[in-house]
Amino acid sequence: GINAEYGWVLGELPNQVHTMANAQIPEIAAIDDFDNVVTTLRYPSGTLGIINVNRFATYGYDQRLEVFGTKAMFEADNSRPNTCLTSGEQHLSKVPIHHSFPSRYETAYAAEMESFARIVRKVEPLGITYKVSSAVSKIADAAEKSARDGIPVNLAWSTEDLPFGYTA
Numbered sequence: 001g002i003n004a005e006y007g008w009v010l011g012e013l014p015n016q017v018h019t020m021a022n023a024q025i026p027e028i029a030a031i032d033d034f035d036n037v038v039t040t041l042r043y044p045s046g047t048l049g050i051i052n053v054n055r056f057a058t059y060g061y062d063q064r065l066e067v068f069g070t071k072a073m074f075e076a077d078n079s080r081p082n083t084c085l086t087s088g089e090q091h092l093s094k095v096p097i098h099h100s101f102p103s104r105y106e107t108a109y110a111a112e113m114e115s116f117a118r119i120v121r122k123v124e125p126l127g128i129t130y131k132v133s134s135a136v137s138k139i140a141d142a143a144e145k146s147a148r149d150g151i152p153v154n155l156a157w158s159t160e161d162l163p164f165g166y167t168a
Helices: 002-010 026-030 106-120 130-149
Strands: 016-022 036-042 048-054 065-068 073-076 085-087 092-094
Touching: 016 130, 036 130
Parallel strands: none
Antiparallel strands: 016 036, 036 048, 065 073, 085 092
């Protein structure tokens, strides 16, 4: 998930999570879940990460990563079926983004299956460790607690909790 992507980009885990969420779709509200979520992650370095999630975007599954710094900006934009851009006198248009996981991540899913087969055959090591999965779960649990309680949740990480290459 995106939590893992932030950690991968920054090399550190957040020390605070603050989430605000609601449900606009009655069926989602009826099961006490959220369909509109904004989470802010605060990192020990002072970096802030912001995650926006919503289940009702009519234009497709919007998933971007943007990093802003004092000297540059990096953006990994949404995947599209093609890169065509139409420029008119009063408009710009692109083809819509992929609408679903299967259409967006077809190549990635195939690569995951190939990697899984290599791991099972012991040709390559497992890339995602228990510590990475555990850290992502801890962050997600803190985000839900924050949304439900309406307050930020502080996170503490022991040396034993940290995945290889991460700081906290």
